[in-house]
Amino acid sequence: MRQDTLAIGCAAGFGGDRTDAAAPIVETLIARGGPGVLIFEMLAERTLALAQLDRRNDSDHGYAPLLEPMLRPVLRRCLENGIPLVSNFGAANPRAAGRRIRRLAEEQGISKVRIALVEGDDLFNARGPELLSRYLSPADPGREMVSANVYLGARVIAEALRAGAQVVVTGRVADPSLTVGPAMAHFNWGETDWDTLGRATVAGHLLECGAQVTGGYFADPGFKDVPDLHAVGFPIAEIAADGSFIITKAGATGGVVDARTVKEQLLYELHDPAAYLTPDVVADISDAEIAELGPNRVTVRGVRGHPRPETLKATVCFAGGWLGEGEISYAGPNAEARARLAAEIIRRRIGDALSLRFDLIGVLSVFGDDRGGTLSDLPPSDARDVRLRVAGAHADHAQVERLLSEVTALYTCGPAGGGGLRTSMTPRLNSVSCFVPRELVPATFTFLE
Amino acid sequence: MNSDLTRVPLHRLAHSRTGDKGDTANISVIAYAAEYFPLLVEQVTEEKISALFLHRQPSAVRRYVLPKLGALNFVLDNVLDGGVNDSLNLDSHGKTLAFLLLTLEVKVPAEIARSLDARP
Numbered sequence: 001m002r003q004d005t006l007a008i009g010c011a012a013g014f015g016g017d018r019t020d021a022a023a024p025i026v027e028t029l030i031a032r033g034g035p036g037v038l039i040f041e042m043l044a045e046r047t048l049a050l051a052q053l054d055r056r057n058d059s060d061h062g063y064a065p066l067l068e069p070m071l072r073p074v075l076r077r078c079l080e081n082g083i084p085l086v087s088n089f090g091a092a093n094p095r096a097a098g099r100r101i102r103r104l105a106e107e108q109g110i111s112k113v114r115i116a117l118v119e120g121d122d123l124f125n126a127r128g129p130e131l132l133s134r135y136l137s138p139a140d141p142g143r144e145m146v147s148a149n150v151y152l153g154a155r156v157i158a159e160a161l162r163a164g165a166q167v168v169v170t171g172r173v174a175d176p177s178l179t180v181g182p183a184m185a186h187f188n189w190g191e192t193d194w195d196t197l198g199r200a201t202v203a204g205h206l207l208e209c210g211a212q213v214t215g216g217y218f219a220d221p222g223f224k225d226v227p228d229l230h231a232v233g234f235p236i237a238e239i240a241a242d243g244s245f246i247i248t249k250a251g252a253t254g255g256v257v258d259a260r261t262v263k264e265q266l267l268y269e270l271h272d273p274a275a276y277l278t279p280d281v282v283a284d285i286s287d288a289e290i291a292e293l294g295p296n297r298v299t300v301r302g303v304r305g306h307p308r309p310e311t312l313k314a315t316v317c318f319a320g321g322w323l324g325e326g327e328i329s330y331a332g333p334n335a336e337a338r339a340r341l342a343a344e345i346i347r348r349r350i351g352d353a354l355s356l357r358f359d360l361i362g363v364l365s366v367f368g369d370d371r372g373g374t375l376s377d378l379p380p381s382d383a384r385d386v387r388l389r390v391a392g393a394h395a396d397h398a399q400v401e402r403l404l405s406e407v408t409a410l411y412t413c414g415p416a417g418g419g420g421l422r423t424s425m426t427p428r429l430n431s432v433s434c435f436v437p438r439e440l441v442p443a444t445f446t447f448l449e
Numbered sequence: 450m451n452s453d454l455t456r457v458p459l460h461r462l463a464h465s466r467t468g469d470k471g472d473t474a475n476i477s478v479i480a481y482a483a484e485y486f487p488l489l490v491e492q493v494t495e496e497k498i499s500a501l502f503l504h505r506q507p508s509a510v511r512r513y514v515l516p517k518l519g520a521l522n523f524v525l526d527n528v529l530d531g532g533v534n535d536s537l538n539l540d541s542h543g544k545t546l547a548f549l550l551l552t553l554e555v556k557v558p559a560e561i562a563r564s565l566d567a568r569p
Contacts, residue, residue, distance in 0.1 A: 046533065217466070224464060260464065260479065263518055267477035269468030271524050273513050289517040302517065320534060357537035366540040367549050370530040374504045391537040430534045433471065 006186045007032055008179050008203070009236040009250065012040040012070060012087075013210025015047045019069040021210065021234040024250035026074045028236060030081050031251070037182040038078055040070055040087035041175050041208045048172060049317035049429045051091035052124055052147035062093030063169075067100060075101070076108045079166055086157060086178055090169040092147065094119060097169045098448040116165035118156050120443040121172040123148040123314065132316060135434040143318040146429060150314045150436055153279030155191060156443035157181025165447070172315070174278045176204030179237065187241050197281035198305020199243030205276065205283070206247055206265050206300075210234050213247060213265040215255035228254025246299050257296040266290075266300065275306075277313075279438070282306040311435035320428035321393055324400035326407030327361075329387045329420040336363060338415035339386040345414055346390050349406045354394045356403070361387035387420075393428060400425055455562035456554045462565075463489060465547035472532035473524060474543040476550050480519040484561070489521060490514060492555050498523055501553055502546075505530070523550070 007029055011022035022038065029036030042064045055062025064070075067089045078085055090097040094117040105113045123132060128148050149172035158181045160168045168181070180200045183189070189196055206213045214235050215226035226232070233253025239245045249257050266285060270276055276283040284304040291299050330338040343358040350356060358372055359365035363383045368374040392403045404423040411421060459478070462485040468475045478493055480486040499510045507528040512521055529543045530536035540546075557565070 220464065223460070260481075263479045263520055264464065264466040264477060266518070267468075267475070267479075267515075267520060267522050268466055269470060269475065270522060271470070271473070271475055273515055273522060286513075286515070287517060288515075323537075355537070359539065366538060366545045368538075369504045369506070370537050389539065391539075393535075393537060428534070431471075 005034060005238040005240050006183055007034060007036045007236055007238050008039060008182060008207065009036065009234065010039050010041060010207035010210055011074075011234055012042050013208065013212060014044055015042045015064055015066065017042070017066075017210055019066060020073070022070060022074040024253050025234055025236060026077050026083065028251045029083055030077070035186060036083045038074065038083055038085050039178045039182070039207070040089055041178055041210070042066070042087060042089045043091060043172060045315060045431055046317060046429045048091055048149055049147040049431070051093065055092045060096050063091045063097035063100065064089035067097055068104060071101065071104060075104055076110060079105065079110055079113060084161055084166055084168065084182065086161075086168040086182055088170045088173055088178065090117065090171045092122065092171065094169045094171050095448070098167075101167055101169070102448060113167060114165050115167045115169060115448040116160035116163070116445045117448055118152065118160065118168060118170035118173070118443060118445045120156070120441060121149045121152045121170070123150065123441070131436070131440060132314065132434065135314070135436055136316065136432065140316070140318070140432055146317045146319055148314060148316040150312045150441045151279055152312070152443045153177050154180035154184050156445050158184035160445040161185035168445075174280070175208035176201045176278050177280055179204030179207055180280050183239050183243070192307070194281055194305035194307060196243035196305070198283040199245065199303045200239060201276070201278055201281055201283040201305070202266070202285060202288075202300055202303045203237040203239055203243070203245040203247070206262065207235050207237055209265065209268065211255065212268065213261055214249045214257050215261055218261055218264060224260065226254070226256055230254065244299065244301075246293060246297050248297050257298050259290045259292050259298060262290055262298045262300065277309055279308060279312055281308050310438065312438045312441060313433055314436050315431050315433050317429045317431045320430035321395035322397050322400040323391065323393045323426050323428050324404045324423070326390045326404050326423040327387055327421070328407065328410055328414075328418045329385075330415065330418055331385045332417070333384070335386045336360065336380050336383040338417065339388040340380065341415045342388050342410050342418065343390070345410065346406055350392070350403060354392045354399050354403065357391045359389040361389055365389065397425075453559040454556040455559060457557055457562060457565060458551065459493065459553045459555050460548075460551035462555060462557070463551065465551050467542075467544050467547040469529060469532065469542045469544070472527050472529045474528050474546060476523045476525065476547050478521040478523065478550065483519055486516070486519045488555055488557060493521060493553060497553060498525070498550065501550065502528055
């Protein structure tokens with residue numbers, strides 16, 4: 001039975017995820033005995049732009065910063081047990097990532113590793129700007145481009161695995177394709193098996209955020225309790241030849257997989273349930289239902305697939321000026337009034353030089369709006385532990401510096417009793433998306449020499 | 450019949466998660482029990498959600514109904530103050546907004562209200 005299914009474990013759901021999640025997955029895959037694959041999803045929308053900046057500074061950098069701590073505990077066990085590793089941790093520099101993985105394997109006494117590098121996603125090159133200018137809105141070309149990548153699909157990953165890759169390093173690929181690729185290779189699926197690809201894409205969608213389907217990002221004490229959340233296990237999908245699947249998790253871990261966790265993740269980042277677009281297929285969950293098959297074993301039935309889009313999505317990042325943030329706390333009697341006075345002082349000192357946002361952490365912060373209407377309409381509440389946050393953005397570094405100086409001066413020139421001042425300045429990135437005909441951006445793989 | 454209705458926050462009846470793409474947020478609303486779902490379909494409407502998020506000025510609010518999941522999916526366009534690109538919000542992804550949606554009040558029959566009160 002288990003030999004009939006392919007088990008794919010996902011050990012990371014974003015670039016900053018836990019580095020000890022992979023080992024329990026790998027041990028579970030080995031104990032299970034059937035074919036297994038380990039994936040890591042490590043590229044959020046603007047992670048790639050940051051990686052591109054790293055690469056600009058050092059041509060050996062530009063891959064996921066956590067690649068090494070993620071792989072070190074499990075690389076040898078995977079290679080020795082025939083578990084391929086597939087990940088987008090190549091980010092802006094799959095070749096440098098491949099070289100680093102080879103060195104890591106050599107340090108662990110393994111001399112021959114077949115590492116495939118997937119390329120073709122990166123349009124931050126000589127032909128990119130001209131190509132993209134045809135599909136971006138007219139305002140965008142001319143701004144300082146930091147990165148440009150198309151989302152590649154599953155086929156190139158499947159081709160690399162069929163050619164014998166033990167590690168597949170990609171840059172930007174659609175997140176579910178990290179799952180669909182290995183399944184396509186294992187089951188020899190065609191590129192137009194839409195229902196099959198649709199089901200496997202939903203499996204990949206459920207895996208791609210790691211613990212978000214196994215009880216992470218879920219607990220609400222007294223309403224949704226999760227056992228041993230501190231040791232949450234990461235997910236494994238057992239995929240059958242028709243693309244149907246069971247979601248489970250690594251053995252001897254905390255967390256939970258049940259109908260509720262799967263529903264939350266199924267709808268995560270989904271718009272029209274009938275049209276979840278990827279480079280591989282348009283997945284349709286409008287008629288899907290969930291079934292709990294046993295403890296921590298859940299399946300999704302009724303998923304369909306429709307022909308894939310003719311275009312690939314591209315995300316382009318531009319330099320976006322500077323964000324400045326300053327915070328100072330007021331506590332005890334009349335704290336809220338003092339925090340509101342501090343905000344008023346900053347507003348009058350800065351004037352219209354840059355648009356500002358004020359938050360009173362402990363009263364109203366994240367639910368409000370950038371224009372500040374919600375906060376000004378809110379009657380003072382006599383809150384007694386309030387942290388004022390001031391945020392402003394501008395293309396000119398000096399303007400944001402000036403804002404932060406004004407927040408700092410609240411120490412001696414502001415209301416009584418302000419403490420715990422912090423300021424920070426961060427560069428901003430602006431990303432826009434467009435759609436490029438797929439034949440213009442062919443995906444390729446090569447083995448690292 | 451109407452006198453037997455009790456107002457409860459949606460948080461008692463459903464759970465929720467926000468996802469974001471650019472300046473658009475999607476917020477799921479998932480019934481804890483099948484018998485709550487018709488109340489959600491009837492009362493957690495596009496109009497109610499538009500009103501609850503008025504201060505964030507969404508350009509459009511769409512609701513998708515998923516009866517087999519006992520869930521609703523709301524898609525709110527331009528609700529993230531520009532999204533991660535431009536927003537000055539600490540939570541530029543809008544991840545906390547699921548719990549703003551769960552503050553919506555829903556009228557439930559007395560029988561359901563009693564069963565909610567009996568929960569630990």
